[in-house]
Structure formats: C-alpha cells, structure tokens
Amino acid sequence: MAPGIAERFRSGQFVAVAVGGEHSGMLLRRPFAIHDVKPDYGGTVEFLFAVRGAGTAWLAERRSRDLLDVVGPLGRPFPLPRDPVNCVLVGGGSGCAPLFPLAHSLRRRGCRVDFVLGAASADRVCSAITARRVAETATFTTDDGSFGVRGRVTDPLGQVIEEARSDVVYACGPMAMLRAATAVADQHGIPTQVSVEETMACGTGICMTCVIPIVGEDGITRMVRSCVDGPVFRGEQVRFDDVGTIPFDALGAPGWKAQGDGDRAADREAG
Amino acid sequence: MSPDLRVRLSQVELVNPIMTAAGCAGTGRELARFVDLARIGAIVTKSVMLEPRAGRPAPRMAETPSGMLSAIGLQGPGVDVFLQRDLPWLLSRGGHTVVSIAGGSASEYAELARRLSEASGVGMIEVNLSCPNPASQGRDFTDEPAEAARVVHAVRSHARSDIPVFAKLAPDVPDLVGLATACVEARADGLSMINAVRGMAIDPVTLRPAVAGGMGGVSGPAIRPIAVGCVHRVHAALPEVPIIGMGGVRTGTDVLEFIAAGASSVAVGTVNFADPSACARILREFEEAVEGRGVARVGELVGAAHRPIGAALGG
Numbered sequence: 001m002a003p004g005i006a007e008r009f010r011s012g013q014f015v016a017v018a019v020g021g022e023h024s025g026m027l028l029r030r031p032f033a034i035h036d037v038k039p040d041y042g043g044t045v046e047f048l049f050a051v052r053g054a055g056t057a058w059l060a061e062r063r064s065r066d067l068l069d070v071v072g073p074l075g076r077p078f079p080l081p082r083d084p085v086n087c088v089l090v091g092g093g094s095g096c097a098p099l100f101p102l103a104h105s106l107r108r109r110g111c112r113v114d115f116v117l118g119a120a121s122a123d124r125v126c127s128a129i130t131a132r133r134v135a136e137t138a139t140f141t142t143d144d145g146s147f148g149v150r151g152r153v154t155d156p157l158g159q160v161i162e163e164a165r166s167d168v169v170y171a172c173g174p175m176a177m178l179r180a181a182t183a184v185a186d187q188h189g190i191p192t193q194v195s196v197e198e199t200m201a202c203g204t205g206i207c208m209t210c211v212i213p214i215v216g217e218d219g220i221t222r223m224v225r226s227c228v229d230g231p232v233f234r235g236e237q238v239r240f241d242d243v244g245t246i247p248f249d250a251l252g253a254p255g256w257k258a259q260g261d262g263d264r265a266a267d268r269e270a271g
Numbered sequence: 272m273s274p275d276l277r278v279r280l281s282q283v284e285l286v287n288p289i290m291t292a293a294g295c296a297g298t299g300r301e302l303a304r305f306v307d308l309a310r311i312g313a314i315v316t317k318s319v320m321l322e323p324r325a326g327r328p329a330p331r332m333a334e335t336p337s338g339m340l341s342a343i344g345l346q347g348p349g350v351d352v353f354l355q356r357d358l359p360w361l362l363s364r365g366g367h368t369v370v371s372i373a374g375g376s377a378s379e380y381a382e383l384a385r386r387l388s389e390a391s392g393v394g395m396i397e398v399n400l401s402c403p404n405p406a407s408q409g410r411d412f413t414d415e416p417a418e419a420a421r422v423v424h425a426v427r428s429h430a431r432s433d434i435p436v437f438a439k440l441a442p443d444v445p446d447l448v449g450l451a452t453a454c455v456e457a458r459a460d461g462l463s464m465i466n467a468v469r470g471m472a473i474d475p476v477t478l479r480p481a482v483a484g485g486m487g488g489v490s491g492p493a494i495r496p497i498a499v500g501c502v503h504r505v506h507a508a509l510p511e512v513p514i515i516g517m518g519g520v521r522t523g524t525d526v527l528e529f530i531a532a533g534a535s536s537v538a539v540g541t542v543n544f545a546d547p548s549a550c551a552r553i554l555r556e557f558e559e560a561v562e563g564r565g566v567a568r569v570g571e572l573v574g575a576a577h578r579p580i581g582a583a584l585g586g
C-alpha cells in the first residue's frame with residue numbers, strides 16, 4: 001500500500017526500495033520500475049524483480065502485509081503520443097515491467113500496441129497472458145528457444161515494425177538491447193524511447209553516480225543523470241557506444257576546453 | 272523548555288548544527304522536494320570548479336558494508352553556471368549557503384574565492400583539499416600540509432573578509448593534527464572533517480576494481496568511528512578552532528556524538544541517498560536528544576567528551 005505513489009504514478013517511473021531492514025548494512029535503496037498501480041486499499045504499487053544479489057534476495061523473502069520503505073514515484077515517465085499512433089513495446093528480462101502500464105496508457109489513447117518480449121528461458125517470460133490481452137500482437141523470444149522464437153528480442157523487431165506499420169518503439173532492458181532496438185528502429189526511420197538501467201545510489205538526483213552520455217538538442221554531449229533526467233531518453237540521444245566512458249567531446253571532459261567552445265556551452269549546461 | 276540550537280562557526284551563526292555534506296545534496300533543488308532547506312543549519316554545495324567538468328566514467332559507485340565506495344570525479348557545471356543558476360536559487364530558498372570549492376592549483380582556488388566574493392549571499396567557503404595537485408605528481412593537497420596551507424592561504428587572501436573559510440581535511444593522512452595546524456596557521460577560520468576515506472572494492476566475478484578508475488572514497492556509517500576519532504584528536508589539539516564534523520551521520524544521536532567529540536556543527540552526507548528526508552528527521556531526533564539532557568544551549572555540549580568524567584553531561 002502506498003497511496004501517494006499510486007496517485008501520482010505515470011508509466012516509466014520507478015520506486016526506490018530500502019532493503020535489509022532498519023539496521024541493515026545495505027545502506028542504499030534498490031530501484032525498480034513500477035509495474036502496476038491499483039486503487040485497492042487506498043492505492044497499491046506493484047513491481048516485478050529478479051533476484052540478483054543480497055538486496056533482491058531479502059525482498060524475495062518478504063510476505064504480504066510486511067512493511068516496505070519505498071520512495072517514489074521517481075524519474076521521468078515515458079512521453080505519450082498526442083495522436084493514436086502504432087507503438088511497439090520491446091522488453092528484455094525483468095526489464096519488461098514498465099511496459100505493461102505503458103501499454104494500458106497507450107491503449108486508452110487509442111494507440112495500437114504490439115509487444116516483443118524476450119527472456120533467457122520460458123520460466124523468465126513475464127506476463128505473457130497480459131501481453132496478449134492488451135496488445136494487437138505479442139511476439140516472444142527466448143535465448144534457448146523454450147518459448148516463442150529462439151534468439152534475441154531485437155531479431156523479430158524489424159518484421160513486427162513492418163507488419164504493424166509502427167510509428168514508435170518503446171524499449172526497456174539491458175543497455176545492449178536498448179542499443180540494438182534503437183538501431184532497428186532507426187533502420188525503419190522511426191524514433192525510440194528507451195528506459196535505461198544504470199547503477200543508482202540515490203535515485204533522487206543528488207549523488208551523480210548514475211550518469212550516461214546524452215546528446216542534447218544543441219548537439220553537445222553531457223553526462224546526464226539517468227535517475228532524474230531519465231530513466232527514459234530518446235534512443236538517438238544516448239551514445240550507446242560510449243556508455244561507461246567520458247566521451248572526449250563531452251562537456252567538461254579532459255581537454256574539452258581546447259575546442260574553444262567554452263562560453264557558449266557553459267551557458268547551456270543542464271544538470 | 273526547548274534548548275537553543277543555534278551554533279556559531281567563526282563569525283557565522285547557524286539556526287541549528289545540521290548541514291548537508293558537500294556533494295551529497297545535488298544543487299539543492301532535488302533535496303528541496305523532501306527537506307525545507309531554510310530549516311536546516313546550512314546547505315553545502317557540491318565542490319565548484321572554475322570550468323565545467325564531466326567527472327569520472329561509470330560505474331561510479333559500489334555498495335560496501337554500511338556504506339558505499341564512490342568516485343564521481345567532481346562532475347559539475349563550473350563556477351559561471353553555479354553563480355548564474357544554482358546560487359540564486361539556493362538564496363531564494365532562504366537557507367544558509369556554504370560553497371565548497373575545488374581546484375588544481377592555489378591560483379585556481381584563489382580565483383574561485385575571488386569570484387564567489389563578488390557574488391552576494393555566499394555564507395562560507397569550504398575548501399575541498401582532497402584534489403590531486405598536478406604540481407606534486409598528482410598527490411592530494413591534503414597529503415602535503417605545506418601545499419594544503421598554500422591553498423588555504425590563497426583562498427583566505429582572496430575571499431571577502433566577512434566570509435569564513437573552512438579547510439576540509441581527509442582522514443587518511445600521516446599527521447592529521449599537523450595538517451590541521453598548517454591550515455589554521457594559513458588563516459583557515461575553521462576545519463571540516465572528514466572527507467571520504469580512500470579505498471577500493473573488487474568485483475568478485477571479474478576480479479577488476481568495481482569502480483572505474485580503481486580507487487574511490489568510502490563514506491556512510493562504516494566510517495563514523497574514524498570520523499569521530501579525527502574530530503576528537505583535532506579538537507584536543509586545537510580547542511579554539513571550530514569544526515564541522517561529518518562521516519556516516521545517520522541519526523540525531525550520531526550528531527550528538529560528533530558534538531561531544533568537538534564539532535560545532537555536523538554535516539549529513541551519504542545517508543541523504545538512502546533517506547532523502549534524512550536532514551529533517553535527524554534535526555528532529557537531535558532536538559529531542561538535546562532536550563532530554565536539560566542543557567540551555569547546544570554550544571555547552573561541544574567537546575563534552577574531553578571533559579573529566581562527571582563534568583561531561585548536561586542533565
């Protein structure tokens with residue numbers, strides 16, 4: 001139950017969950033995309049997670065009615081199209097969670113929704129039934145071929161885009177998948193909205209740990225916080241090849257001033 | 272009767288001793304959604320540099336037991352944007368603003384002090400000395416008391432006289448009291464301590480450093496005993512010098528611990544990441560803790576741990 005979060009939530013936003021209990025040595029919150037909010041009991045919030053380490057293992061041991069310390073909703077939501085356009089929603093692994101509330105919002109606006117969901121194996125495919133219910137079509141891929149098509153989630157994407165005459169791609173999942181989805185969409189001349197998963201210490205914009213290189217409207221690359229300026233970005237803004245580096249031409253990179261652009265760029269620095 | 276929470280740092284008075292630690296409060300705007308910035312003693316900015324700076328590549332952090340290891344690399348927009356955009360916003364909130372500065376040479380620090388002194392509303396300058404000194408094979412200024420003193424002297428000479436200058440010290444130096452004394456002799460009005468403790472974490476799978484660039488700073492409750500020990504040692508040696516204590520503060524009682532060790536005010540850093548309303552909560556807890564002791568003013572508790580048994584406690 002988290003009434004404040006349920007009311008304000010828009011799809012693409014996330015919550016930051018404290019793990020391990022009050023006296024835990026695990027100081028930092030874990031970010032999870034919001035999967036659903038319901039008006040029941042004054043407002044509930046759902047997130048889906050895979051156990052990866054000690055924090056998610058602790059969460060997996062919680063039972064209903066246990067109290068969780070949650071901050072949210074955080075981050076920028078997915079932008080929604082003004083007109084009823086055709087949308088493909090691409091998700092990999094546990095990264096598919098935010099696509100479901102997005103699908104509902106898009107449907108309410110009269111958009112066509114097609115899903116392409118990937119996972120390592122059949123038991124990891126999330127909400128296949130819901131996907132089939134809300135979407136016009138739902139395509140599944142697994143690494144081992146145990147469910148749907150064998151291969152990566154971006155393999156069938158081009159074909160789905162063509163058949164559904166898609167206007168926009170929404171993608172959630174690991175960085176490599178987001179990069180591939182953006183590339184496929186680009187080949188078909190349509191834009192992508194990606195939701196990134198970068199390591200976050202605070203989730204509220206105060207620590208600067210979660211930065212990725214983003215190209216701004218002015219063509220200048222900046223190291224931008226994915227928790228407050230994201231996690232949703234336009235795919236073509238993300239310099240996927242340079243994630244995990246400081247690109248030499250990024251604002252404030254070593255030697256950056258040598259470009260003689262100091263005054264202009266400094267005026268526009270965002271974040 | 273509720274106690275008087277006001278504290279004095281050199282010529283400045285704060286409404287209470289709770290501050291944010293440098294680099295742990297964003298531009299202030301982000302935290303303002305959770306904390307009324309005018310209610311806490313002061314907000315300390317991210318260290319400001321002359322030029323925009325992109326910082327270190329990701330991954331920039333790894334969680335460690337009761338804390339974290341981080342290497343941000345002082346990402347920031349530079350002093351021009353700070354003065355145009357961030358400082359006016361902070362002042363509009365009505366809180367007390369401490370500006371942290373960082374540079375690569377004494378003249379860069381001096382230039383920053385000059386620029387900040389031209390602006391109105393800078394309540395204090397904190398000199399982040401945990402920066403590599405290119406003139407000394409990249410050793411931090413804190414590693415060489417003479418170099419640290421040169422920076423502090425340059426800042427004090429260029430800062431407006433009504434703006435107190437505090438030198439921020441690192442804990443992991445061979446002679447902390449020597450470093451503190453050198454800074455005070457270079458006319459620092461006070462000392463801030465401690466900066467994060469240098470450390471490393473290694474990814475158990477890849478067997479490579481978990482944070483890009485290898486070394487980072489350890490912060491959070493894990494370092495609190497180190498920090499309290501540093502404050503205690505320096506206060507014993509330099510009892511007249513005001514100290515801003517920090518390192519792992521999580522509760523109001525932790526604040527009291529630093530004050531008893533000799534700090535006049537206390538900054539909250541990493542715990543803001545875990546609990547964005549931490550400063551407001553800690554202030555509340557601290558007020559209750561002081562009330563329970565029956566003292567009239569918080570100032571009476573500064574350095575309580577140094578007094579003989581029996582004389583230490585109010586109430």
Ligand SMILES: Cc1cc2nc3c(=O)[nH]c(=O)nc-3n(C[C@H](O)[C@H](O)[C@H](O)COP(=O)(O)OP(=O)(O)OC[C@H]3O[C@@H](n4cnc5c(N)ncnc54)[C@H](O)[C@@H]3O)c2cc1C
Binds near residue numbers: 050051053
């Ligand atoms: C915006 C966002 C949304 C997310 N949504 C989901 C979701 O819906 N479902 C889901 O299963 N997972 C999601 N994740 C990933 C999830 O946060 C991590 O799996 C989780 O933090 C791991 O914690 P741990 O203690 O089990 O792992 P550990 O590896 O022990 O964690 C150690 C530290 O690393 C951080 N960390 C580890 N893996 C990740 C990761 N992939 N991304 C970010 N931080 C990480 C942790 O937060 C923690 O601070 C999301 C991440 C982000 C940034």
Ligand SMILES: Cc1cc2nc3c(=O)[nH]c(=O)nc-3n(C[C@H](O)[C@H](O)[C@H](O)COP(=O)(O)O)c2cc1C
Binds near residue numbers: 466518
């Ligand atoms: C993410 C992060 C960024 C920091 N940035 C700065 C900084 O810009 N300048 C500075 O003097 N100290 C900086 N610090 C150090 C803190 O101000 C503080 O001295 C240290 O973290 C110990 O306090 P804590 O344990 O409460 O965090 C930073 C610490 C962290 C964790």
Ligand code: FES
Binds near residue numbers: 207210225
């Ligand atoms: S996670 Fe702290 S700024 Fe984004």
